[in-house]
Amino acid sequence: MNKQLDIHRNSDAMRKSLATLGSSLGAIFLALFICAVLLLVTGKDPLAAYGKILETGFTSDKFVEMLKRATPLIFSAIAVAIGFKMNLFNIGVEGQYLFAALIAAEMGTHVSLPAPLHVLFILVVAMVSGAAWASIAAFLKIVRGINEVISTIMLNYIALSFIQWLFETFFRDDSDGGLNVKTTKIAPSGRMPDLVHDRLNGMFIVALLVAFVFWIVVFRSRFGFRLRASGLNPIAARTAGIPASRMILVALMLSGAVAGLVAMPAVIGDVYGYGPSAIATQYGFAGIAVALLGRNHPLGIVGAAMLFGFLDSTSAELQLSGIPSSIVKVIQAIIVLVVVIVNEASSRRYNRRTAERAAMALKSLDARL
Amino acid sequence: MKQSKNFRLVVSIFCVLAIISTVRLWTDQDALTSSGTIGTALRLTVPILLAGMAGLWAERCGVINIGIEGMMIFGTWFGAWGAWQFGPWVGLLFAILGGMFGGLVHAVATVRFNIDQVISGVVINLFAFFGVRYLSELVYVGKPGGGISQSPPQKSALPRFNLPILSGGEIAGWKSPDFLGWLESQRWFILGDFGGIGRGLTHNLSWATVIAIIIVPVSAWALWRTRFGLRLRSSGESPVAAESLGVKVNRLRYYGLLISGGLAGLAGGTLSIVASSYYRQGQTAGRGFIGLATMIFGNWRPSGILTGAMLFGYAEGIKLVASDSITALFLFIAAISAVFFIYSVIRRKRVQVLVTLVAFIVSAIAYRTIDTVPESLTQSLPYVVTLIVLATANQRLRPPAMAGVPFRPGEPH
Numbered sequence: 001m002n003k004q005l006d007i008h009r010n011s012d013a014m015r016k017s018l019a020t021l022g023s024s025l026g027a028i029f030l031a032l033f034i035c036a037v038l039l040l041v042t043g044k045d046p047l048a049a050y051g052k053i054l055e056t057g058f059t060s061d062k063f064v065e066m067l068k069r070a071t072p073l074i075f076s077a078i079a080v081a082i083g084f085k086m087n088l089f090n091i092g093v094e095g096q097y098l099f100a101a102l103i104a105a106e107m108g109t110h111v112s113l114p115a116p117l118h119v120l121f122i123l124v125v126a127m128v129s130g131a132a133w134a135s136i137a138a139f140l141k142i143v144r145g146i147n148e149v150i151s152t153i154m155l156n157y158i159a160l161s162f163i164q165w166l167f168e169t170f171f172r173d174d175s176d177g178g179l180n181v182k183t184t185k186i187a188p189s190g191r192m193p194d195l196v197h198d199r200l201n202g203m204f205i206v207a208l209l210v211a212f213v214f215w216i217v218v219f220r221s222r223f224g225f226r227l228r229a230s231g232l233n234p235i236a237a238r239t240a241g242i243p244a245s246r247m248i249l250v251a252l253m254l255s256g257a258v259a260g261l262v263a264m265p266a267v268i269g270d271v272y273g274y275g276p277s278a279i280a281t282q283y284g285f286a287g288i289a290v291a292l293l294g295r296n297h298p299l300g301i302v303g304a305a306m307l308f309g310f311l312d313s314t315s316a317e318l319q320l321s322g323i324p325s326s327i328v329k330v331i332q333a334i335i336v337l338v339v340v341i342v343n344e345a346s347s348r349r350y351n352r353r354t355a356e357r358a359a360m361a362l363k364s365l366d367a368r369l
Numbered sequence: 370m371k372q373s374k375n376f377r378l379v380v381s382i383f384c385v386l387a388i389i390s391t392v393r394l395w396t397d398q399d400a401l402t403s404s405g406t407i408g409t410a411l412r413l414t415v416p417i418l419l420a421g422m423a424g425l426w427a428e429r430c431g432v433i434n435i436g437i438e439g440m441m442i443f444g445t446w447f448g449a450w451g452a453w454q455f456g457p458w459v460g461l462l463f464a465i466l467g468g469m470f471g472g473l474v475h476a477v478a479t480v481r482f483n484i485d486q487v488i489s490g491v492v493i494n495l496f497a498f499f500g501v502r503y504l505s506e507l508v509y510v511g512k513p514g515g516g517i518s519q520s521p522p523q524k525s526a527l528p529r530f531n532l533p534i535l536s537g538g539e540i541a542g543w544k545s546p547d548f549l550g551w552l553e554s555q556r557w558f559i560l561g562d563f564g565g566i567g568r569g570l571t572h573n574l575s576w577a578t579v580i581a582i583i584i585v586p587v588s589a590w591a592l593w594r595t596r597f598g599l600r601l602r603s604s605g606e607s608p609v610a611a612e613s614l615g616v617k618v619n620r621l622r623y624y625g626l627l628i629s630g631g632l633a634g635l636a637g638g639t640l641s642i643v644a645s646s647y648y649r650q651g652q653t654a655g656r657g658f659i660g661l662a663t664m665i666f667g668n669w670r671p672s673g674i675l676t677g678a679m680l681f682g683y684a685e686g687i688k689l690v691a692s693d694s695i696t697a698l699f700l701f702i703a704a705i706s707a708v709f710f711i712y713s714v715i716r717r718k719r720v721q722v723l724v725t726l727v728a729f730i731v732s733a734i735a736y737r738t739i740d741t742v743p744e745s746l747t748q749s750l751p752y753v754v755t756l757i758v759l760a761t762a763n764q765r766l767r768p769p770a771m772a773g774v775p776f777r778p779g780e781p782h
Binding site: 042043089091140144146149150151153154155157158160161162164165168169285286288289292324325326327329330332333334336337340341344345348 | 433435474478482483484485487488489491492494495496498499500502503504506507655658661662665743745746747748749752753755756759760
């Protein structure tokens with residue numbers, strides 16, 4: 001009897017995840033269709049554009065570039081997903097990672113350590129500074145009850161100007177008469193080794209590692225259970241003795257710590273320092289999109305980041321063949337919007353069906369009694 | 370009751386004027402209240418004010434609008450395009466329509482499909498940013514003065530005018546005296562400041578600014594004095610109760626979001642048509658979020674939003690026009706703190722005594738020691754102020770009760 005129930009539950013879970021995958025793929029195709037209409041309306045041939053994307057995307061060169069472009073997105077999306085798992089919306093990944101990038105790049109020049117330790121030191125500094133910046137929002141929420149959506153938005157802008165001030169007044173490398181707009185270069189011992197020479201560095205492996213740890217911690221540990229429980233039903237969680245404010249603090253700081261890694265592929269793998277124009281912005285918001293597309297699950301996030309990386313990697317060739325490359329970003333935004341809508345609709349349908357099935361089972365049970 | 374409230378308002382305005390006038394004469398920084406500063410501040414106030422009103426309309430009908438920034442981006446692009454093609458007035462119309470498009474997307478996503486309102490807003494911001502970039506690549510690239518991140522300059526600007534008699538406007542060809550300008554140039558205590566501020570508000574005024582200012586009382590009237598407004602606000606306070614009384618909650622939320630989007634679009638339009646004469650990528654520069662901050666700062670009320678927008682606009686304006694008078698503002702803050710300190714000592718409010726004392730000491734020290742304020746730090750002022758307001762006055766803020774909570778009509782509750 002028990003075993004039967006178990007099988008039933010398993011097949012149920014299976015059906016749910018299959019339905020999720022199916023609806024996500026369906027949503028992606030729907031989004032591509034909407035984009036095709038958009039392209040057509042603006043006088044471009046959608047088939048040519050998609051053909052070009054497929055044609056250039058599936059080459060070994062582009063495969064490496066896809067992985068490279070996916071790396072920061074994985075970090076950013078996992079940072080967002082940690083918050084989402086507790087019903088916290090961390091819009092502040094943007095500020096957290098830029099702050100962490102500056103602090104880590106600067107601290108990395110002040111120590112001399114053997115190679116692996118130096119890299120580790122920089123990564124730890126990045127995670128600590130990201131967590132520190134995120135903890136401001138956590139404290140504001142715990143102590144004063146300020147919604148983290150508002151506070152992290154404000155903290156993003158505060159971070160931007162704070163970083164600019166720190167950089168201009170303290171951290172900028174003045175050695176070549178103000179021409180340089182970066183921090184001092186990090187010594188070779190603090191640089192991340194490349195996987196593919198000059199095109200992909202070891203941070204990609206770190207990203208996969210972080211995704212795995214995220215899965216263990218959030219989906220397979222007692223702490224993760226508490227985290228998800230607080231997100232699903234805060235009142236029940238509190239009744240069960242899970243300390244709400246401590247969970248908020250820990251969740252946001254973990255989120256900030258992972259956010260701190262977003263710019264690391266560039267800081268220790270590419271630029272070897274921090275510069276306002278050398279470190280790309282907007283990853284925080286792209287991470288939200290990737291987390292939504294990947295439904296906050298590590299596998300989904302890695303897949304979604306790959307999809308975004310794949311699309312991004314084709315933009316240069318699109319531009320060359322006369323199709324504005326920004327269409328790639330438009331496609332991404334539309335995919336996310338459609339996926340979110342379809343997921344909401346399908347999960348509502350799934351819940352209704354479950355409720356109907358339960359009602360029918362109850363009815364037949366009543367009839368038998 | 371009503372009269373005493375107005376009386377207190379007048380007295381406090383007079384006090385602030387007296388203090389700032391003292392500070393001006395003490396530090397010899399005429400730019401503090403010169404008509405040039407105030408005029409610039411007014412121009413910078415308008416987009417923030419409109420963005421704040423956009424937030425007000427959305428949240429009052431029960432939908433959080435993080436997408437104001439994106440709708441403003443639509444406004445800047447479509448406004449600039451319309452103005453470039455057909456002239457400034459049509460441009461403003463296109464700006465409103467562009468913003469309304471963003472509002473419609475937000476409404477369909479959150480009201481029709483019930484997805485998380487914050488998520489929808491974030492996605493709209495992304496979509497707008499890259500969507501207009503795509504459009505720029507299609508339309509502006511290759512045109513003279515245009516490019517992927519910039520539109521060609523517009524040929525004509527919106528008309529500007531001076532108020533007759535007060536600041537030298539013309540009545541039927543007769544050049545009337547510039548009374549406020551004369552007052553300003555005398556530099557008298559209080560009267561000089563009154564002249565400067567008054568002339569700044571009435572001189573070289575754009576019609577778009579006038580429209581934007583009028584929107585504040587009109588919104589207040591529509592939301593608090595009409596049946597439509599009552600129903601719209603009830604959709605934000607308690608949609609279930611509203612529905613049980615026959616109010617079509619979802620339809621009202623569509624209206625609210627369309628108005629919100631239109632206002633955000635207009636805010637964008639004033640940036641690309643009035644404040645400059647072309648569209649530029651990143652022109653909104655986070656003003657949508659400053660608008661959101663202003664809405665919180667203003668406690669979800671039009672008058673509060675106006676106050677907040679003027680404050681942020683003034684701070685930005687003085688930074689732009691006379692950045693070396695910023696330090697004089699520390700003295701102003703110190704003086705204000707001192708007044709409030711005395712007030713709270715009389716009223717025996719311990720916490721306020723402590724807070725105002727600390728504020729006084731900090732700003733006094735800042736005035737004595739700081740020579741130049743780094744521009745990068747002053748940029749974050751609106752955000753810091755909003756966080757401080759949220760942290761200190763959270764108990765007194767009263768947002769619409771059900772803003773942000775999804776609502777499905779016809780379901781049992």
